[in-house]
Amino acid sequence: MVKELLRMEKIVKTFPGVKALNNAAITVHAGEVMGFMGENGAGKSTLMNILGGVFPADSGEIYIDGEKVSIHSVKESQNLGVAFIHQELALEPYLTIAENIFLGREKKGRLGLVSKDKMAEAAKPFLERVGLNVDPNEFVGKLSIGQQQMVEIAKSFSLNAKILILDEPTSSLSEKEVDVLFKTIKDLKQQGLGIIFITHKMAEVFQLCDAVTIMRDGEFMGELQASECSESKLISLMVGRDLGNYYTRTFNKPGKIILEAKHICAGNRVTDCSFSVRSGEILGFYGLVGAGRSELMKAVMGLDPMKSGEVYLNGELVKHPNPLFMQKKGVALVPESRKTEGLLLKQSITFNISLPVLDRFMKHLRVDLKKEAEIVDEGINSLQIKAPSPNVNCLTLSGGNQQKVLLAKWLATNPKVLILDEPTRGIDVGAKAEIYTIINNLAKEGLAIILISSEMPEVMNMSDRVIVMSESYITGELSHEDFSQELILKYAMGVTNNEKNI
Numbered sequence: 001m002v003k004e005l006l007r008m009e010k011i012v013k014t015f016p017g018v019k020a021l022n023n024a025a026i027t028v029h030a031g032e033v034m035g036f037m038g039e040n041g042a043g044k045s046t047l048m049n050i051l052g053g054v055f056p057a058d059s060g061e062i063y064i065d066g067e068k069v070s071i072h073s074v075k076e077s078q079n080l081g082v083a084f085i086h087q088e089l090a091l092e093p094y095l096t097i098a099e100n101i102f103l104g105r106e107k108k109g110r111l112g113l114v115s116k117d118k119m120a121e122a123a124k125p126f127l128e129r130v131g132l133n134v135d136p137n138e139f140v141g142k143l144s145i146g147q148q149q150m151v152e153i154a155k156s157f158s159l160n161a162k163i164l165i166l167d168e169p170t171s172s173l174s175e176k177e178v179d180v181l182f183k184t185i186k187d188l189k190q191q192g193l194g195i196i197f198i199t200h201k202m203a204e205v206f207q208l209c210d211a212v213t214i215m216r217d218g219e220f221m222g223e224l225q226a227s228e229c230s231e232s233k234l235i236s237l238m239v240g241r242d243l244g245n246y247y248t249r250t251f252n253k254p255g256k257i258i259l260e261a262k263h264i265c266a267g268n269r270v271t272d273c274s275f276s277v278r279s280g281e282i283l284g285f286y287g288l289v290g291a292g293r294s295e296l297m298k299a300v301m302g303l304d305p306m307k308s309g310e311v312y313l314n315g316e317l318v319k320h321p322n323p324l325f326m327q328k329k330g331v332a333l334v335p336e337s338r339k340t341e342g343l344l345l346k347q348s349i350t351f352n353i354s355l356p357v358l359d360r361f362m363k364h365l366r367v368d369l370k371k372e373a374e375i376v377d378e379g380i381n382s383l384q385i386k387a388p389s390p391n392v393n394c395l396t397l398s399g400g401n402q403q404k405v406l407l408a409k410w411l412a413t414n415p416k417v418l419i420l421d422e423p424t425r426g427i428d429v430g431a432k433a434e435i436y437t438i439i440n441n442l443a444k445e446g447l448a449i450i451l452i453s454s455e456m457p458e459v460m461n462m463s464d465r466v467i468v469m470s471e472s473y474i475t476g477e478l479s480h481e482d483f484s485q486e487l488i489l490k491y492a493m494g495v496t497n498n499e500k501n502i
Contacts, residue, residue, distance in 0.1 A: 011060035035209035039428035041398035053077035083156030093141030146177030174289035247461035255279035264309035266299035284463030330416030379408030400431035
């Protein structure tokens with residue numbers, strides 16, 4: 001019989017004004033990859049934070065290796081063999097790999113001084129275990145995100161971890177890095193670890209997991225074996241409602257060209273790129289990580305300097321694009337990272353949504369609080385942001401609701417052109433369906449929308465046209481009737497075809 005490593009049952013946790021968990025549960029066995037799914041706000045992070053010792057449960061029971069335990073701190077959790085690899089990696093970039101692995105537990109030499117050589121030697125077997133063939137004395141800041149993730153896992157082995165929690169581990173990885181991660185996870189599974197794999201991506205569940213635990217509104221909804229899983233079953237358990245057509249799109253005839261970019265060159269990732277977008281049109285941008293899609297849009301917005309090229313708005317040349325001018329002319333960019341570029345997380349929903357439109361309710365140091373409240377309420381209601389109050393800090397919201405606040409923030413500027421950079425990254429299926437409906441409605445209202453996405457089904461189902469980039473160049477353009485996964489992927493890999501290449 002397979003050994004049970006972890007059992008959490010009847011877990012309850014209440015925060016002021018919110019019951020985050022009610023009868024939550026999860027069970028993990030040795031050598032098992034347990035998928036962990038649910039909408040944003042379902043309680044996944046709260047349950048894992050209880051297991052990780054970030055805060056205690058109000059009630060319920062936790063068993064590790066068959067013994068009932070109480071966890072009151074992160075250190076206690078680690079001593080019990082639990083390692084939590086967060087989505088935002090907690091490594092020090094200016095320390096070496098070995099120094100990061102043994103941070104706070106430094107190896108010392110004969111005179112009691114920290115020995116870098118001893119730490120480097122001690123780090124090698126942990127790095128080998130995750131298949132990371134790098135010098136332990138290399139600075140972490142020089143590694144790719146995928147390599148940094150392996151360092152985090154190697155660090156967990158130095159703490160004798162037997163239960164590994166991976167929170168959205170593929171969200172910032174290239175396809176090649178995802179393949180390496182999945183191979184490592186399969187190797188760790190063979191070594192007898194129990195792995196909790198938190199994800200919003202259905203394909204990852206079907207590809208990697210042995211079973212899936214589903215939560216909804218803080219409650220355990222069920223556990224399915226991989227053989228029982230289907231997309232419709234998982235969605236039904238997660239959202240408790242029929243999403244109908246997952247992608248909402250009514251294709252309307254686009255209007256006139258609103259934004260046009262000609263021969264843009266910027267930095268090392270944008271070379272001779274030209275495109276245009278019309279009112280009522282959704283223009284998809286697809287490419288592998290590092291292709292230059294985000295950099296192109298930042299150059300168009302004036303966030304990054306252009307070496308050469310021209311930007312036109314409504315047929316008029318913009319001589320020196322800068323973010324403030326572009327915003328005033330009706331162009332809004334919703335950035336890829338809500339945490340580092342999009343939101344001030346320690347500020348309220350009200351503060352974040354109203355920040356770009358201060359001029360609409362502030363005159364001569366007078367603040368029209370009623371007008372501000374109207375702007376914020378419109379954003380909250382139209383995007384169905386779930387929060388106890390507009391005055392709560394964005395840090396307390398789920399990832400999906402943070403993303404909605406970010407979208408509401410830029411919709412408050414009443415844009416004519418909306419650039420969406422990975423707008424559904426880290427968002428559950430229910431919230432994705434809602435955002436697709438919002439995007440579709442905005443296009444119906446006449447907005448010109450540029451949709452940057454790394455998810456091929458998303459870009460194919462939502463776009464009128466798709467432009468594909470590879471290694472700083474635009475390699476292809478396809479209209480909706482010509483879409484095919486094979487052709488888009490060829491362009492993304494730099495394989496061009498004269499008939500479709502622009």
